[in-house]
Amino acid sequence: MAATPQSAGEIGPRGERLGSLYYNTRKVASALNPRFYFSLIVMLLIIGFAIFGPIILGRDDPLITVGGLYDSPSREAWLGTDNFGRDVFTQLMYGTRTSLLIGFLAGIVATAIGLVIGTVAGFRGGNTEEGLMAITNVMLTIPSIVILILISLALNNRSLIVMGFIIGVVSWPWTARAVRAQTSSLKMREHVDIARLAGAGTLQIIVWEIIPFMLSYVVMAFVLQLSAGILQEATLSMLGLGPSDTVSLGIMLQWALLWESVRTGAWWAFVPPALLLTLIAFSLLLLQASIDEIFNPRLRRS
Amino acid sequence: MTPFQRYLVTKTIWFLIAFAVALVANFLLIRLIPGNPVDAIMAQLAAGGSATGEAMKNIYESYMAEFGLDKPLWQQFFIYLGNLARGDLGVSFARSPARVQELILQSLWWTLALQLPAILIGWIVGNVLGALSAYRKGWLDKTVFPVSLFISAMPFYCLSIILLFVFAVYWKLFPSGGGYGYDMNPALNWAFVSSAAQHYVLPFLSLVLVFIGGQAVGMRAMSIYELDADYVRYSRGLGVNDNNIVRYIFRNAMLPQVTGLALSIGFMVSGALITEIVFSYPGLGTLLFASIRLNDYSVVQGITLIIMIMVLIANFAVEIAYGFIDPRIRAATTGER
Numbered sequence: 001m002a003a004t005p006q007s008a009g010e011i012g013p014r015g016e017r018l019g020s021l022y023y024n025t026r027k028v029a030s031a032l033n034p035r036f037y038f039s040l041i042v043m044l045l046i047i048g049f050a051i052f053g054p055i056i057l058g059r060d061d062p063l064i065t066v067g068g069l070y071d072s073p074s075r076e077a078w079l080g081t082d083n084f085g086r087d088v089f090t091q092l093m094y095g096t097r098t099s100l101l102i103g104f105l106a107g108i109v110a111t112a113i114g115l116v117i118g119t120v121a122g123f124r125g126g127n128t129e130e131g132l133m134a135i136t137n138v139m140l141t142i143p144s145i146v147i148l149i150l151i152s153l154a155l156n157n158r159s160l161i162v163m164g165f166i167i168g169v170v171s172w173p174w175t176a177r178a179v180r181a182q183t184s185s186l187k188m189r190e191h192v193d194i195a196r197l198a199g200a201g202t203l204q205i206i207v208w209e210i211i212p213f214m215l216s217y218v219v220m221a222f223v224l225q226l227s228a229g230i231l232q233e234a235t236l237s238m239l240g241l242g243p244s245d246t247v248s249l250g251i252m253l254q255w256a257l258l259w260e261s262v263r264t265g266a267w268w269a270f271v272p273p274a275l276l277l278t279l280i281a282f283s284l285l286l287l288q289a290s291i292d293e294i295f296n297p298r299l300r301r302s
Numbered sequence: 303m304t305p306f307q308r309y310l311v312t313k314t315i316w317f318l319i320a321f322a323v324a325l326v327a328n329f330l331l332i333r334l335i336p337g338n339p340v341d342a343i344m345a346q347l348a349a350g351g352s353a354t355g356e357a358m359k360n361i362y363e364s365y366m367a368e369f370g371l372d373k374p375l376w377q378q379f380f381i382y383l384g385n386l387a388r389g390d391l392g393v394s395f396a397r398s399p400a401r402v403q404e405l406i407l408q409s410l411w412w413t414l415a416l417q418l419p420a421i422l423i424g425w426i427v428g429n430v431l432g433a434l435s436a437y438r439k440g441w442l443d444k445t446v447f448p449v450s451l452f453i454s455a456m457p458f459y460c461l462s463i464i465l466l467f468v469f470a471v472y473w474k475l476f477p478s479g480g481g482y483g484y485d486m487n488p489a490l491n492w493a494f495v496s497s498a499a500q501h502y503v504l505p506f507l508s509l510v511l512v513f514i515g516g517q518a519v520g521m522r523a524m525s526i527y528e529l530d531a532d533y534v535r536y537s538r539g540l541g542v543n544d545n546n547i548v549r550y551i552f553r554n555a556m557l558p559q560v561t562g563l564a565l566s567i568g569f570m571v572s573g574a575l576i577t578e579i580v581f582s583y584p585g586l587g588t589l590l591f592a593s594i595r596l597n598d599y600s601v602v603q604g605i606t607l608i609i610m611i612m613v614l615i616a617n618f619a620v621e622i623a624y625g626f627i628d629p630r631i632r633a634a635t636t637g638e639r
Contacts, residue, residue: 150603235573
């Protein structure tokens with residue numbers, strides 16, 4: 001875990017904050033379940049595969065031709081070749097890297113926007129809350145994929161950063177809603193009143209007295225946003241609106257469909273990316289559910 | 303006004319606001335394309351040499367006239383609204399002289415016939431399964447929960463691709479694509495209907511399985527919360543019949559599930575569009591895919607508008623249904639929207 005017993009035991013100027021962190025750490029340690037370890041290890045393995053795989057194996061370009069059309073798996077190309085004779089295994093490593101990066105960026109952007117809007121709405125209340133939640137609810141009802149399609153059409157050159165950013169910008173409302181609900185209940189707590197009496201400003205209270213107490217929710221929201229971002233990118237890529245000049249898991253699937261690998265039986269071109277996407281989404285969901293169980297004893301069952 | 307009427311009015315106003323935002327977004331976002339969409343498509347047509355000079359001139363002029371692209375933005379917006387009010391979405395860039403609304407109408411029915419039953423059946427089966435596995439625990443819970451979690455985490459298209467490969471390519475039990483046999487024309491006869499039914503199975507299965515999984519996971523979590531609630535303990539203490547307790551639990555746990563349905567319709571629809579592409583099913587998703595590849599902006603814009611409207615209407619319908627089944631709304635309006 002991130003906090004060692006020594007550092008968590010320290011009592012800082014804001015004693016109760018560290019205390020609660022310490023309490024949470026102990027709770028986490030006692031409740032860590034096999035699901036949590038399983039999903040964490042799977043995710044770390046996938047991240048390692050994407051980052052270190054190409055370096056260790058010395059594959060520096062996923063887009064060079066190494067064989068013919070849909071060569072079957074062999075000693076040289078472990079997972080065969082795709083429609084342009086490129087190595088599927090190399091593409092898989094780079095594709096995972098692209099998908100994870102875009103998802104990560106989208107998750108950060110969505111969580112940050114959602115956190116700001118949710119805490120401000122929940123803490124301020126009144127007209128600010130009404131207004132911000134109105135925007136959030138309207139954004140929630142309009143399907144984000146449609147907005148993403150229209151924006152992507154307008155962008156001729158879609159870099160990883162741009163893709164991650166636009167996906168994040170359309171997916172924050174979920175986080176904002178959850179954060180607002182948490183903030184509204186947290187702001188009634190005594191320690192917030194004490195901070196207010198001590199003369200703390202709004203920003204100070206939100207950063208020090210509210211956000212630390214819902215960190216577990218924020219982490220869960222981030223994990224969900226990360227997974228949703230990866231899937232959104234794959235959806236866009238399959239529609240032909242993915243990142244340009246690179247390969248992602250969704251783009252691999254799009255090539256496989258366009259070049260009829262499914263109907264010609266070249267399973268190596270589409271089964272690996274499909275399984276890897278599923279594995280990423282599954283382990284992120286499991287990670288989120290197990291974090292939920294750790295912090296929410298009511299979900300734990302004997 | 304009774305609280306229930308107030309609820310209806312509030313929801314209707316929200317629906318109208320969201321509808322207006324959708325219209326404006328659809329109008330503005332397509333204009334983000336550098337220059338304007340007509341110039342962009344003209345440049346591509348000229349480069350590809352796929353349209354003759356005469357045809358290009360016709361498309362160009364009809365578009366400039368219909369959308370008034372040389373006029374200021376606010377005038378364009380009113381022209382756009384006027385066209386919409388007449389049900390006219392303009393002419394297709396790539397398939398001129400076909401009108402966009404004709405192309406969309408041809409595919410819309412296929413999409414509706416695929417998605418509506420899948421969402422409804424998936425919702426009902428998933429919720430029953432989730433509540434049962436929470437209540438019965440034991441082996442049912444041990445199998446239903448992990449399987450549902452895995453399937454619901456699976457992106458629609460991944461399940462579709464795998465089903466397509468296993469059942470259509472490897473075992474050849476079902477046709478591998480399209481909405482009906484290649485040698486047929488849509489008609490109401492036995493041969494066509496049975497061919498359409500065969501083509502329906504795999505896309506329907508891949509949608510409904512994912513819906514069932516997602517709903518079961520949600521319902522299980524909700525039911526576990528409810529099982530622990532004071533009223534359950536109290537009823538048990540009073541010796542209330544087990545079946546009645548399950549009924550209370552189900553009714554209480556179902557409300558958040560209805561809200562969840564409203565909120566997730568957008569995701570379901572976007573996933574279902576890709577499923578259509580995998581199976582080359584003749585619905586909106588396949589049309590959208592083809593139009594993006596052809597840079598047929600007018601058709602893309604028409605489809606995005608139709609999808610937004612469908613999702614908004616589905617959402618509205620679910621919210622109204624929620625008003626009918628939630629006793630608290632009949633009793634008083636609650637603060638949380």
